[in-house]
Amino acid sequence: MLGLLPKKVFKVYISGTITDQTYTKFLKDLNKTQFIPSTPLAVVINSPGGSAVHSDLIYKRIRAYASINKVQVFTFAEDFAASGGYYIMCSGDYLYASSTLSLIGSIGAVSAIPNIKDFATKYGIERRYFSTNPLDFFATTDPLQDYNAEKSKKISSVLKEVNEEFKKIILANRKDKLTVGEDKRNDVIFNGDVFLANKALEYGLIDSIGRCDDVIKEKFPDAKIVDLSREKLFTRLTNAFKLY
Known part of the structure; x- marks a missing residue:
């Protein structure tokens, strides 16, 4: 970002079981950024996993966003970032658990x-x-x-x-952050287990523990956090009265 602090940081949520609908919703949210380049992205994940394909597609889209805009991505685990949720979490340049009670891995x-x-x-x-x-x-x-x-x-x-x-x-x-030796990784971290935040931090699966808004405000004090996943009031009202 050429040493300049951003005026905004985008935030997007990925929650629930990961499906094709999760991917579609994520793309819809991320498309709101297309006219505002060079803005860091925070991805908040609360998912036990789901579709391997759509986890991979979301992961690749996040990395493409970072590459095109030359910005950092911060990912945060809330209750869960397990299986496909952790797969997506790895798209971040910096990985955080929102709480010491967050479950990470699988x-x-x-x-x-x-x-x-x-x-x-x-x-x-x-x-x-x-x-x-x-x-x-x-x-x-x-x-x-x-x-x-x-x-x-x-x-x-x-x-x-x-x-x-x-x-x-x-x-x-x-790879450079994992603390578990290569000879033990299959038995310790690649065996399907989930870990509380402190253990995940010990193993190098995450970088730190902290809530999304707190971390972003600390890193970019003057930046406005823009929630891309939040629907406008008019949209919420019209959706509430849809006919099925």
Whole structure:
């Protein structure tokens, strides 16, 4: 920023399970910045995770914003920045937990698939699935089909690939700050565990603990914090009377 302190700092919220709608809302909020360049960005995250794809898209869009505008990004974990939430958090140049009670991490990939074959059999429900590949992903995750070692191996293989991409993002952004040795990372921080803020700070998963507005005011005392996620009063009123 050429040594000049900004007049504004943009703030955007990402909350709840991360889906395509989360990404759409985020883009809508971020598009409000297009005519005001060179403004730092604060991203407040309160999410247990969700879609790996949309977590990655949000992450890349934040990094693109920082690169194009040549500004710093500050990310903050509120209650949760877990799994995809932490993935997005790593888009920041500086990572903060809003409270010592914030939960951070869950670095891994998970897939929960119910098995309702017995229920379907009891009520005469028959699933007919046709595919050129009996081990395609959709067939493998069909809740009406039996599981076997081969299917479990297929699912585990996909999850492992997703997890490796997650680890690459973290190492690209936090490698020099992680305090856990390479030989122990898989057992300590890349094992799906979540950590309270002080432990996350100890491991180098975050840089400090502090609320968004407090941190921004300390770094940029004269800057106005502009909440991009806050809808205007007129918009809120019209949305309240929408017909469905």
